[in-house]
Amino acid sequence: MYYTYIIETLDGKHRFIGHCKNLKSQLNQHNARNVKATRDNRPWRIVYSEKYKFKSEAIFREKYFKSINGQKWLKENV
Numbered sequence: 001m002y003y004t005y006i007i008e009t010l011d012g013k014h015r016f017i018g019h020c021k022n023l024k025s026q027l028n029q030h031n032a033r034n035v036k037a038t039r040d041n042r043p044w045r046i047v048y049s050e051k052y053k054f055k056s057e058a059i060f061r062e063k064y065f066k067s068i069n070g071q072k073w074l075k076e077n078v
Contacts, residue, residue: 001021001051002020003020003021003023003026003050003052003058004017004018004049004052004058004065005018005019005020005023006074006078007046008044009043010043010045016038019055019059019062020058023046023049027045030044031043
């Protein structure tokens with residue numbers, strides 16, 4: 001299974017959108033400062049995730065969340 005996920009710092013000031021195969025492991029990588037994009041801000045927590053059978057579906061959804069319409073959807077639903 002593959003996941004599209006949204007993590008946020010505990011203070012809510014920073015948000016990151018990504019995809020992965022192992023959600024728990026990926027969160028640990030973010031909090032261990034092993035991901036360059038999230039290294040400077042932590043700790044992180046998962047605020048939203050979706051599960052997909054195929055990697056291409058997870059990537060497609062990640063791109064949607066990063067779009068203007070996806071940002072609007074997130075603002076209304078997460």
